[in-house]
Amino acid sequence: MKKFFLFCLVFGILIAGVSLASSGGGESSQITADIVPALFWIAVVLIAAKVSGLIERFGQPSVLGELIIGVVLGNLYLLGFHFFEPIKINTYFPFLAELGVIILLFQVGLESNISQMKKVGVRALMVATVGVICPFILGTYIVGPYLLPGLSSNAYLFLGAALTATSVGITARVFKDLGKLHTKEAQIVLGAAVIDDVMGLVILAVVSAIATLGAVSFGGVSLIVIKAVGFLLGAIILGQIFAPHLGKLFSKIHTGVGMKFALAISICFVVSFIAGKIGLAPIVGAFAAGLVLDSVHFKYFKKPKVVEELLEVSKDLSHKEKEKLVKIAENHSEKHIEDLIEPLAHFFVPIFFIITGMNVRLETLFDSKILLVALAITLVAVIGKYVSGFVAGRVNKQIVGFGMVPRGEVGLIFASIGSSLGVITKEMFSVIVIMVILTTLITPPILTYFLKKNKD
Numbered sequence: 001m002k003k004f005f006l007f008c009l010v011f012g013i014l015i016a017g018v019s020l021a022s023s024g025g026g027e028s029s030q031i032t033a034d035i036v037p038a039l040f041w042i043a044v045v046l047i048a049a050k051v052s053g054l055i056e057r058f059g060q061p062s063v064l065g066e067l068i069i070g071v072v073l074g075n076l077y078l079l080g081f082h083f084f085e086p087i088k089i090n091t092y093f094p095f096l097a098e099l100g101v102i103i104l105l106f107q108v109g110l111e112s113n114i115s116q117m118k119k120v121g122v123r124a125l126m127v128a129t130v131g132v133i134c135p136f137i138l139g140t141y142i143v144g145p146y147l148l149p150g151l152s153s154n155a156y157l158f159l160g161a162a163l164t165a166t167s168v169g170i171t172a173r174v175f176k177d178l179g180k181l182h183t184k185e186a187q188i189v190l191g192a193a194v195i196d197d198v199m200g201l202v203i204l205a206v207v208s209a210i211a212t213l214g215a216v217s218f219g220g221v222s223l224i225v226i227k228a229v230g231f232l233l234g235a236i237i238l239g240q241i242f243a244p245h246l247g248k249l250f251s252k253i254h255t256g257v258g259m260k261f262a263l264a265i266s267i268c269f270v271v272s273f274i275a276g277k278i279g280l281a282p283i284v285g286a287f288a289a290g291l292v293l294d295s296v297h298f299k300y301f302k303k304p305k306v307v308e309e310l311l312e313v314s315k316d317l318s319h320k321e322k323e324k325l326v327k328i329a330e331n332h333s334e335k336h337i338e339d340l341i342e343p344l345a346h347f348f349v350p351i352f353f354i355i356t357g358m359n360v361r362l363e364t365l366f367d368s369k370i371l372l373v374a375l376a377i378t379l380v381a382v383i384g385k386y387v388s389g390f391v392a393g394r395v396n397k398q399i400v401g402f403g404m405v406p407r408g409e410v411g412l413i414f415a416s417i418g419s420s421l422g423v424i425t426k427e428m429f430s431v432i433v434i435m436v437i438l439t440t441l442i443t444p445p446i447l448t449y450f451l452k453k454n455k456d
Contacts, residue, residue, distance in 0.1 A: 038092045042351070045087065048073065049350030063173040064444035066350050070357020071441075078363065093355055100352030101169045102286040103345050106268045108172045108181065108190060109290020110338045120184060124191030126391040131192065131404045132199045135163035135384025143380045147373050148428060155428060157207040158418035162411050162432050163381050164200050168193035169283070169352070170406040170440055174447050184395045185454070189403035190287075192388070196404070197284050198228040204414060211423045227278050232288055235271055239292030243267070261340045264293060293337055360437050364430040374434035381407065381435050382442075396454045399447065406443040411436040 052065030073084045087093060140160030144151075148159075168190065175186040202224050268289040275285025365371055382405055389401025415432040418424040424432075 035092070037086060038090050041087045041090060041093070042096070044084075045351055045354050046347070049354055052354075062177055063170065063353055064441070064448075066353035067357040067441060067444070070354035071360045071362070071437075072357075073354070074358030074360060075362045084358070087355075088358060093351070096348060097352040097355040098282070100348035100350070101283055102268070102272055103341065104169055104173065104349045104352065105283040105286040106265075106290040107338060107341055107345055108168075108176065109287040110293060110341065120188045120191060120393075123391070123393045123395075124188050125195055127188055127192040127388045127400060127404065128195035128199060130391050131166065131196060131385050131388035132164045132203070134387055135381060136160040136203065138380050138384050139163040139377070143377060147376055148431070151425065151428065152423070154207070154211045154423045155418070155425065157210065158414065158424050159377075159428060159432065161200070161203050161207050162407070162414040162418070162435075163377075163384055164196070164203055165407050165411040165414055166193050166196045166200075166385070166404050167406045167411070167440065168197070168287075170443060171403045171447065173349075173353070174444050174451070175403075178448065178451050180451050185392075185399040185403065188392050188395065188400050192400075192404060194232070194284060194287060197281055198225075198232070200414075202228070204417065208417060208421065211418075211421050224279070228280055231275060231278055231280060232284070235274075235285065235288040236292055239267075239271075239289065243293055257340060260337070264337045264340065265344070267293060356440075361433065364433055367430070370427060370430050371434065374431045374438075377431055378435045378438045381405070381439055396450065399450045399454060402443060402447050402450060406440045407436045411439075 048069050049062075049066050052069040053062045055065035055068070056062055074088065076083070077085055137160070139162070140156045144156035144159045148155075171189055171193065172181075175181045175183075175189075180186050181190075268286050271289035272282040272285035275288070276282045364374075385404040386398075386401035388404050389397035389399070392400040411432060415424065415429055415436075419429050
């Protein structure tokens with residue numbers, strides 16, 4: 001009761017500051033006018049994210065709580081409560097949210113292992129292929145024309161393309177929250193999601209070209225595929241070659257954790273930048289950067305103080321005993337790159353999921369016709385990805401299948417591009433939005449259930 005009262009008091013103080021955050025001096029510059037309220041709203045979003053963590057007491061991952069509280073805050077205007085609306089129009093939050101998902105995928109890459117992913121590479125490719133072809137065919141040639149008759153063939157192509165998307169951020173966060181990133185199922189899903197992004201990019205480029213030009217050349221498709229595959233392979237190969245040398249070079253300037261952190265996060269941003277410049281999603285670059293960075297690349301940096309002290313007092317021990325003690329000390333001290341990135345993730349990652357939730361517009365559920373069509377499309381969207389788990393080999397196929405289900409922001413991007421080209425109608429756009437909402441919200445609890453039920 002005391003904790004609840006304290007929460008109400010703190011939240012009340014934050015709400016009381018809304019008027020101050022919304023108002024600004026007439027002499028302030030435009031930049032200052034945007035920054036000042038952003039500071040307040042960042043505090044509100046972070047506190048809301050931590051409060052949503054209460055959902056963990058019910059055995060659910062915190063990402064589900066962040067998505068739900070985002071949906072609630074973003075739709076309170078339907079009840080005449082407009083306090084949180086400035087968050088949606090603040091110019092800084094889209095950037096903060098995008099940075100959050102980049103850092104999340106960088107973390108996932110850091111905690112993944114290239115050798116483990118190689119072992120599941122063929123299975124990940126098969127899962128991605130089935131997870132793209134199945135929903136695309138179902139959406140474009142079967143449920144699209146049947147449930148939304150009378151639209152152009154291009155509209156059905158965009159519906160199929162939107163169904164192929166997979167939001168790796170949602171699934172990755174569930175695996176991470178439950179400490180399951182190192183399982184074979186997680187490695188297959190993460191690998192398949194990266195391949196899925198490449199395939200999705202090709203499909204999006206092709207259907208966009210068909211919508212605008214009426215056709216697309218084989219050479220154009222080939223160029224997209226070469227760029228995507230070449231980037232991923234190049235990032236992994238070059239990263240493994242040059243990362244150790246970069247670590248050695250920068251350690252000569254400074255051997256502390258500050259330089260280690262700056263080097264790691266800079267590599268993440270640079271590789272993400274390159275991915276964006278060649279037409280890939282920056283999150284693919286972030287994942288690739290994390291995948292190639294290993295603690296061995298930073299072996300030239302200063303050892304944690306506790307390790308130095310241990311070496312000093314263990315002079316009389318044998319070499320084998322000393323190595324064992326040092327290994328234990330290193331495992332319990334802050335020296336891994338993921339340990340250094342963690343505080344940054346605590347700040348940015350929840351912003352991404354809450355903003356994703358806030359952008360969900362529940363009024364689209366009020367039209368019964370659209371809702372029924374959307375529910376049918378959502379069922380097809382789930383089935384289209386779920387069946388991909390059947391080609392995953394000797395693993396828990398349900399985990400793999402449901403891990404590929406959430407569409408998240410990726411599906412919304414596909415729908416937005418189709419809308420901007422004037423190809424898809426408002427009705428179809430609403431259907432896709434509802435499908436994205438439902439697949440995003442149902443995946444964490446279902447996936448959590450199967451992960452807890454599954455024995456490693």
